[in-house]
Amino acid sequence: xxxxxxxxxxxxxxxxxxxxxxxxxxxxTFVENGDPLALALVRDLFPHTGRAxxxxxxxxxxxxxxxxxxxxxxxxxxxxxxxxxxxVDPSSPFSQGALLGDRIRLADHFLDEGVxxxxxxxxxxxxxxxxxxxxxxxxxxxxxxxxxxxxTVGTGQSEVEVGGIADTVLLVLMPGSGDSVQALKAGxxxxxxxxxxxxxxxxAAKTLLNEVRSILSLDRxxxxxxxxVLTEALREENIAELxxxxxxxxxxxxxxxxxxxxxxxxLAGEVFAVASSRAKQHLERAVSGDPELxxxxxxxxxxxxxxxxxxxxxxxxxxxxxxxxxxxAA
Amino acid sequence: xxxxxxxxxxxxxxxxxxxxxxxxxxxxTFVENGDPLALALVRDLFPHTGRAxxxxxxxxxxxxxxxxxxxxxxxxxxxxxxxxxxxVDPSSPFSQGALLGDRIRLADHFLDEGVxxxxxxxxxxxxxxxxxxxxxxxxxxxxxxxxxxxxTVGTGQSEVEVGGIADTVLLVLMPGSGDSVQALKAGxxxxxxxxxxxxxxxxAAKTLLNEVRSILSLDRxxxxxxxxVLTEALREENIAELxxxxxxxxxxxxxxxxxxxxxxxxLAGEVFAVASSRAKQHLERAVSGDPELxxxxxxxxxxxxxxxxxxxxxxxxxxxxxxxxxxxAA
Numbered sequence: 001x002x003x004x005x006x007x008x009x010x011x012x013x014x015x016x017x018x019x020x021x022x023x024x025x026x027x028x029t030f031v032e033n034g035d036p037l038a039l040a041l042v043r044d045l046f047p048h049t050g051r052a053x054x055x056x057x058x059x060x061x062x063x064x065x066x067x068x069x070x071x072x073x074x075x076x077x078x079x080x081x082x083x084x085x086x087x088v089d090p091s092s093p094f095s096q097g098a099l100l101g102d103r104i105r106l107a108d109h110f111l112d113e114g115v116x117x118x119x120x121x122x123x124x125x126x127x128x129x130x131x132x133x134x135x136x137x138x139x140x141x142x143x144x145x146x147x148x149x150x151x152t153v154g155t156g157q158s159e160v161e162v163g164g165i166a167d168t169v170l171l172v173l174m175p176g177s178g179d180s181v182q183a184l185k186a187g188x189x190x191x192x193x194x195x196x197x198x199x200x201x202x203x204a205a206k207t208l209l210n211e212v213r214s215i216l217s218l219d220r221x222x223x224x225x226x227x228x229v230l231t232e233a234l235r236e237e238n239i240a241e242l243x244x245x246x247x248x249x250x251x252x253x254x255x256x257x258x259x260x261x262x263x264x265x266x267l268a269g270e271v272f273a274v275a276s277s278r279a280k281q282h283l284e285r286a287v288s289g290d291p292e293l294x295x296x297x298x299x300x301x302x303x304x305x306x307x308x309x310x311x312x313x314x315x316x317x318x319x320x321x322x323x324x325x326x327x328x329a330a
Numbered sequence: 331x332x333x334x335x336x337x338x339x340x341x342x343x344x345x346x347x348x349x350x351x352x353x354x355x356x357x358x359t360f361v362e363n364g365d366p367l368a369l370a371l372v373r374d375l376f377p378h379t380g381r382a383x384x385x386x387x388x389x390x391x392x393x394x395x396x397x398x399x400x401x402x403x404x405x406x407x408x409x410x411x412x413x414x415x416x417x418v419d420p421s422s423p424f425s426q427g428a429l430l431g432d433r434i435r436l437a438d439h440f441l442d443e444g445v446x447x448x449x450x451x452x453x454x455x456x457x458x459x460x461x462x463x464x465x466x467x468x469x470x471x472x473x474x475x476x477x478x479x480x481x482t483v484g485t486g487q488s489e490v491e492v493g494g495i496a497d498t499v500l501l502v503l504m505p506g507s508g509d510s511v512q513a514l515k516a517g518x519x520x521x522x523x524x525x526x527x528x529x530x531x532x533x534a535a536k537t538l539l540n541e542v543r544s545i546l547s548l549d550r551x552x553x554x555x556x557x558x559v560l561t562e563a564l565r566e567e568n569i570a571e572l573x574x575x576x577x578x579x580x581x582x583x584x585x586x587x588x589x590x591x592x593x594x595x596x597l598a599g600e601v602f603a604v605a606s607s608r609a610k611q612h613l614e615r616a617v618s619g620d621p622e623l624x625x626x627x628x629x630x631x632x633x634x635x636x637x638x639x640x641x642x643x644x645x646x647x648x649x650x651x652x653x654x655x656x657x658x659a660a
């Protein structure tokens with residue numbers, strides 16, 4: 001195993017670009033640890049990114065996302081495409097608490113040179129999880145992976161919004177989860193591009209399919225109508241059909257410059273998300289390190305200063321920001 | 331109906347403190363609209379807050395939170411206590427898309443002078459939803475409500491973290507929702523103080539109860555062991571038992587200064603959350619209004635500038651912040 005001191009910025013960039021697994025693993029560890037080398041690395045790699053097709057896989061915990069990803073990896077590998085998988089779902093078998101069966105199935109992929117799988121912890125990222133995920137995706141992209149799969153939990157449950165990073169978003173649902181129509185609507189409102197109804201053998205699969213169809217039919221304005229595919233990930237059933245649906249959306253994006261304009265919007269959104277998370281960290285450090293700011297919080301607790309006046313004082317002190325949006329009415 | 335121009339800061343403060351429903355409704359509308367009057371109002375009302383007991387009610391959409399709240403309101407009203415309800419769950423019947431039955435049941439409360447119910451939209455809050463929710467809770471507190479109920483969806487699905495505002499947190503679950511043990515764990519890790527297993531007639535109620543018990547038993551360090559109450563909110567079954575469990579936790583908080591220290595931590599957290607959301611808004615306005623910053627984003631899109639260097643440039647420009655946490659490795 002290469003030790004940290006053996007990697008320089010140059011050897012790491014070269015190793016990543018050659019798709020070397022050790023270099024990739026090390027680069028993403030630097031990213032996760034917020035190592036200064038990670039920033040330099042991403043800067044050097046960035047001109048070589050933008051080639052990979054990024055599929056986001058999202059959905060509630062327990063619907064079988066990881067098993068589906070495992071089956072999709074097998075499918076695309078059989079077609080000769082290389083793939084990088086990043087999971088930011090803490091309940092994913094890629095992360096922990098895996099079912100033994102899943103682990104065994106995943107183990108195949110870990111031995112395959114054309115596959116790189118990495119779970120990003122949801123804690124302890126110095127620069128925030130959104131930032132680390134963006135960097136990890138760029139590293140895998142620069143490594144020449146044809147496909148990037150990003151696993152997240154859905155609808156605002158995660159710091160990382162898959163819709164902000166992926167080219168195509170696959171929403172995975174399962175029947176019999178007792179989700180109310182409202183909950184279902186909320187998931188579908190996120191506007192997935194493809195929907196998989198997994199565990200298709202479940203007696204309620206048809207009901208869920210119809211519910212999803214009727215929710216989608218409410219939105220007639222949409223240029224792209226998300227296909228719905230019934231799957232049984234554990235038995236790898238309908239995986240080819242699911243992939244075909246993903247590819248159809250990819251082809252759709254390829255027309256009329258849609259992919260370019262989508263990526264422009266998403267990259268801008270990502271930059272904004274990272275900046276926003278940095279501002280939050282800065283605030284955290286400032287408040288914890290400044291006795292004057294801590295005194296303000298004491299005054300709030302004693303009800304001598306109201307919370308919003310405290311906020312204003314903090315903004316002025318930490319960000320040199322005057323309250324710009326509201327005049328003082330007093 | 332009183333029109334806006336008829337309310338002055340003084341009459342509104344007096345109206346709120348008298349518990350006048352029109353004054354309350356108007357004050358919360360000012361809060362929601364980010365009206366300058368709201369800040370002055372909260373400042374004047376703040377010294378009169380801290381008396382109400384705040385119960386947060388959280389859980390996934392569709393488990394019956396609103397029906398349970400409705401039953402709890404009836405229960406506490408029968409005991410002579412006044413109550414304010416704020417819902418920030420967009421899928422709540424308090425908000426929209428209500429079942430007709432629920433609406434009828436809730437209608438009783440709207441006619442009751444001792445009850446004030448308000449749903450906060452999740453969009454269009456100038457100052458962010460967390461800020462508006464905090465202000466609305468303070469307004470109801472100053473209005474002399476004995477109890478405040480705050481309804482949210484659980485586990486990071488909402489901008490408003492109920493654990494950051496409420497004194498006691500009630501987690502509502504339902505059987506047969508097919509939640510994986512991982513999903514359940516995630517919900518329970520939020521550390522609710524009381525757990526309701528609603529829809530107790532469901533055949534899987536006992537199974538869920540046992541699962542919840544076994545998850546709770548993993549955490550032996552806890553000073554407070556959350557009671558689990560089986561309820562059937564639609565038929566108002568076990569509502570007294572549930573309220574009794576909430577009151578037990580309230581009594582527990584009352585011992586050894588726990589409530590004071592909990593509130594101190596939570597108020598500080600709230601101030602931090604609001605400041606953080608303000609910083610984000612400031613960033614949003616700065617990026618959208620500044621051609622230089624928009625040019626940076628174009629360069630990122632053209633892969634001439636990497637996203638993290640763009641972030642650094644934005645932070646320097648918007649917040650006058652140098653990158654403090656990592657040295658430049660280049």
